[in-house]
Amino acid sequence: MVVTLAQLAVFVGTLAVAILSPGPGVIAVSQSAFAMGRARALPYGWGLAVGASLWCLFALLGLTVLFRVVPWTFVALKVLGGAYLVWIAWKMWRHAADPLPDPAEKRYGAGFWGGMILNLSNPKPALFYSAVLLSIFPAALTAADKAVIYATALTVELGFYTALATLMALPLLRRRYYAAKFWIDRVAAGLIGLLGLSLILRH
Template identity: 85%
Template sequence: MIVTVEQLALFVSTLAVAILSPGPGVIAVSQSAFSMGRRRALPYGWGLALGASLWCLFSLLGLTVLFRILPWTFVVLKVLGGAYLVWIAWKMWRGAPDPLPDPAESRRGTGFLGGLILNLSNPKPALFYSAVLLSIFPAQIGASDKAAIYATALTVEMSFYTGLACLMALPLLRRRYYAAKLWIDRVAAALIGALGLSLILRH
């Protein structure tokens, strides 16, 4: 095995710093935890974590090489992903005045599959992972090294989204959400919509 413990530790710290920046997944899982509680937000968070980690796997398997050879593939993925985020934002904005759903009955597209699709809708993490992997690890690594790197990324993503879902579902934070649901939902929708539009418009 070529990859060292020190390299994996640097990878974890770099990923931890990057993952704290607000993105669609962070906003969406927070809003889900506020509105439906920890039990319903956790599967959504796990889907988001898997979706994010799959970009690491795709990078390890050479997806970014495809982006460099055929730049239009990245543009197509960006436009499709941005359109999906705008659609999610529109649904969230339109539903902001609605009463809170029954956590036991409503799914609202925030199950495991919904989280997976949301984080796969943004291809930019593939470029991030590619840059980080190239800067930390040797250029030529074997299958066992790739498995160790992916397992590390998946563990970090799972830990983050699990912790975030549990934190945002705390009773104090949920009571604050209940008192200002309309504005919190619309701010979240505006942020996700802006991220989607920037994904479409920026080159």
């Protein structure tokens, strides 16, 4: 192995700072924890974590090289991903006035697979991971190095989304959500919709 503990520490720090910036995954898991509670939000958060970490794996396997060689593939993924985020936002906006769902009731798109698909709908993390990997680690990575880097990224993502789902499901925060559900859902829908539109329109 050529990867050092110091390099992994820098990788973790860089990833932690990036994850803290609010994106569609952060907004979605927070809203899910408010509405459904910790038990229902955790699988969704874990799906988001796995989806985000897969972009690291794709970057390690050379997906960003494909984006550079065949630029339209990145554009196509951005448009499709942006359209999916806009669709999620429209559903959230339309159902803002609905009563709170029964925590025992299964909601389409709110489980593990829904979370994974949501974070896979934005291909920009592939470019982020590619830039970070190139700037921190040596160019020649062994299969073992790549496995360690991916496991590190997955651990950080899982830790973050687990903590976020747990925090946002605290009784005090949930009571605040109950009191202002309509406006919180509308704001969350607006933010996710803007992120989707920016993904489609920004070059």
